Amino acid sequence: xxxxxxxxxxxxxxxxxxxxxxxxxxxxxxxxxxxxxxxxxxxxxxxxxxxxxxxxxxxxxxxxxxxxxxxxxxxxxxxxxxxxxxxxxxxxxxxxxxxxxxxxxxxxxxxxxxxxxxxxxxxxxxxxxxxxxxxxxxxx
Numbered sequence: 332x333x334x335x336x337x338x339x340x341x342x343x344x345x346x347x348x349x350x351x352x353x354x355x356x357x358x359x360x361x362x363x364x365x366x367x368x369x370x371x372x373x374x375x376x377x378x379x380x381x382x383x384x385x386x387x388x389x390x391x392x393x394x395x396x397x398x399x400x401x402x403x404x405x406x407x408x409x410x411x412x413x414x415x416x417x418x419x420x421x422x423x424x425x426x427x428x429x430x431x432x433x434x435x436x437x438x439x440x441x442x443x444x445x446x447x448x449x450x451x452x453x454x455x456x457x458x459x460x461x462x463x464x465x466x467x468x469x470x471x
Contacts, residue, residue, distance in 0.1 A: 336387040346387070356421075363411050366411075387435070402447045
């Protein structure tokens with residue numbers, strides 16, 4: 332009987348531990364944490380859990396907004412996307428996620444890049460990003 336990546340990972344307890352650690356790290360990160368200053372940590376954890384469980388093959392609905400819609404108001408630079416991806420990779424490695432699950436998860440995340448940012452670069456200037464974020468909040 333075939334298993335899902337969700338099952339290979341260890342199911343709900345394992346995924347919740349990963350998501351908790353990952354979301355705490357992105358909220359507290361000096362390069363991208365400011366994007367979450369108005370977000371509720373527990374809500375982000377819940378939506379990240381649903382999203383990950385779903386793409387890992389669990390029969391769990393994702394109840395969040397579409398990825399492009401959720402990120403549209405944030406002027407996310409390519410380097411910031413890369414920073415989130417790096418934090419995800421480090422978290423998956425630190426928690427001993429099986430390689431085939433890590434490979435899928437990272438590739439899936441990378442496949443969403445164009446929905447999150449139109450900036451294909453990998454550089455990240457936190458001051459420039461903050462200025463872009465402030466400017467986007469002032470637009471009508």
